[in-house]
Amino acid sequence: MLNKSATRLPTSSHATGNVPITDSVPHDASFSCRYLNHAPETSHGTYLDGTKEDLESLEDYQDGGYHPVHLGDYLGASGRYRVLHKLGHGGFGTVWLCRDTLNASYVALKVIAGDVEPDNLLDLSLTQLDHSIPGAEYIATPLDHFSVDGPNGTHQCIVLPVLGPCVSPRLWTQMGKDPGLTLQKMAHQTAKALNFLHKNKFVMVVNFRPSNILVKIANLDHLSEDELLALIGQPEKIPVRSVSRENFPAFSPRYLVLPADMSCLGTEYLTDQICVIDFGESFPISSPPDDLGIPENYLPPEVLLEEANAIGPACDLWALGCTLFEIRQQIPLFYMIFDDQELVAEMVRFFGKLPEG
Numbered sequence: 518m519l520n521k522s523a524t525r526l527p528t529s530s531h532a533t534g535n536v537p538i539t540d541s542v543p544h545d546a547s548f549s550c551r552y553l554n555h556a557p558e559t560s561h562g563t564y565l566d567g568t569k570e571d572l573e574s575l576e577d578y579q580d581g582g583y584h585p586v587h588l589g590d591y592l593g594a595s596g597r598y599r600v601l602h603k604l605g606h607g608g609f610g611t612v613w614l615c616r617d618t619l620n621a622s623y624v625a626l627k628v629i630a631g632d633v634e635p636d637n638l639l640d641l642s643l644t645q646l647d648h649s650i651p652g653a654e655y656i657a658t659p660l661d662h663f664s665v666d667g668p669n670g671t672h673q674c675i676v677l678p679v680l681g682p683c684v685s686p687r688l689w690t691q692m693g694k695d696p697g698l699t700l701q702k703m704a705h706q707t708a709k710a711l712n713f714l715h716k717n718k719f720v721m722v723v724n725f726r727p728s729n730i731l732v733k734i735a736n737l738d739h740l741s742e743d744e745l746l747a748l749i750g751q752p753e754k755i756p757v758r759s760v761s762r763e764n765f766p767a768f769s770p771r772y773l774v775l776p777a778d779m780s781c782l783g784t785e786y787l788t789d790q791i792c793v794i795d796f797g798e799s800f801p802i803s804s805p806p807d808d809l810g811i812p813e814n815y816l817p818p819e820v821l822l823e824e825a826n827a828i829g830p831a832c833d834l835w836a837l838g839c840t841l842f843e844i845r846q847q848i849p850l851f852y853m854i855f856d857d858q859e860l861v862a863e864m865v866r867f868f869g870k871l872p873e874g
Contacts, residue, residue, distance in 0.1 A: 558760050563769050567755040571775055573606040575757065578769045581632035583611055584665065584672040585770035588752055592674060593663050598626055601742060602752045603774040604679075608810075609633060609797040610672070614679060614749075614777060622738045623745065624660065625677045631670025639796045640675050652713025655706050657794040668767040680731035680794065681787050682780040685843045688732065691780065691787065697845075699789045703732075704844045710793045711837050715830060721802045724795055725836045726815050727843050733790040734782060748786075749777040802830055814851040815839050818864050818871055821857045 558564040559576045577583050583606075586592075590600045598615040601623075605612045610629040617624050627640075635641065643658050661676035682688060684703055689696040707730055714721075737745060746752075754772040759765050798810045805828045809816065817835035819827040842850040850867075854860045865871060 561766060561769065562760040563757055563766065564760065565755055565773065566758050568775075572755065572773045573611060575769070575773070577630070578669065580669055580768065582630050582669050584628050584631065584667045584669055585768065586611060586613060586628060587770060587772070588754075588774065592626065592628075592665055593661070593676075598624065598676065600626070602746065602749065602777045604779070605776045607795065607797065615676075616742060617676075623679045625679045627675040627677060628665070629673040629675070631667070631672050633673060635664075635673050638673055638675070639799045641673075643796065646713075646717045650713050650716045652706075652709035652711075652716075655710035655791055655793060656713060657792050677794070678792070679734060679737060680779070680792050681734045681782055682732055683728050684730045684732060684791055685727040686847050686849075687780070689847045691784065700845050700847070702789055703730075703791045704841045706791045707793070707840060707844060708837060710791070711833060715802075715833070718802060721800055721805065721830055721833055724798050724811055725793070725833055725840065726811065727840055729795045730791050730793050730840070730844075733788045733792050734779075734786045735788050736786055749779060749781050752777070805829055811836065813857060813860055814849060814854060818861050821861050 556564045556566070556569070561576075561579060563575055563578075565572070565575055573583065578585060586600060586603075588600055588602070592598045592600065592615070597619050598617060600613050600615055602614040603611065604614050604625055610627055610633075613626045613628065615624050615626045616622075629638065640659060641662055643656060646653070648658075657677050657680070659675045659677060663674050665672050665674055682691075684700075684707075689700065692699055710730075711725060740748075753775040755775065756772050757769055759769075765771065800806060807828075809820065809828060809832060813821065815836045817827070817832055820832060839850045851860055851863055854863055861871075
């Protein structure tokens with residue numbers, strides 16, 4: 518018989534035996550509940566003291582992961598490149614705006630994750646392609662390359678030109694009253710860039726899409742660092758804390774940096790030329806992978822339908838078609854569709870019945 522001073526809980530049953538379960542909770546029972554007064558920590562006991570939006574995952578700062586970079590760091594031989602701001606991040610590393618102290622110019626420095634070997638970086642192989650083929654001028658070819666040792670491994674570093682915003686979806690808002698001719702010109706350049714890569718019979722570009730096609734910029738090098746930062750915004754640091762509050766782990770940065778907004782550069786600095794970036798997921802045409810690391814709305818129907826031997830250079834051509842539409846119209850061809858079958862159905866509505874076999 519239950520004590521009259523207790524509250525009866527609802528009766529439930531075991532899934533296996535339908536045995537009633539009853540329990541009681543005294544009126545004077547007390548409970549303790551632990552509330553976090555900060556963001557959830559990583560498996561390493563670190564957490565961000567602020568926003569996570571537009572930032573790389575703090576969890577990726579570990580052995581074989583990102584290299585902890587701080588503003589003011591000097592990287593490269595004799596500390597040639599001084600870090601001024603962050604430009605972005607991706608699955609293979611972080612990208613930083615740096616001052617080349619040797620040439621008094623601005624460059625983009627891509628610091629690759631520690632588990633990526635030099636032999637797996639097709640970015641470095643771009644220098645070996647035949648640059649006499651038209652379209653070479655629209656490829657982000659490395660200017661320099663070195664490695665840096667850190668707490669998370671040895672990191673390959675690639676120096677690239679500084680570039681502006683991507684070609685879609687809001688570029689047209691910065692191009693005056695009649696952006697059509699410029700967008701058409703950029704679409705033509707994009708086709709020439711892919712043709713250059715395929716004519717070299719070396720690289721198939723897995724991630725060929727507007728977010729990896731940026732606008733070239735000019736007239737930056739004459740600006741002082743203060744003048745440039747006044748245009749793109751001062752770096753905003755988001756502090757990293759340690760739960761232990763003791764020795765801060767060497768594998769983690771002391772803060773993360775929100776990326777600079779290169780779209781703030783006006784027409785004085787933005788050109789009418791494009792540049793294709795990010796070959797981290799590319800591969801030789803002779804050695805296609807089992808699957809493609811590209812959003813579904815840039816994949817051809819044969820890949821979505823998982824047909825045999827579907828991955829090849831034709832995937833780039835489909836992605837090119839989607840990209841050309843998006844550059845010219847400033848909206849994706851296949852928009853806000855997240856199901857593969859619905860995406861194929863939309864393709865049929867646009868282009869008709871899929872070919873047999």
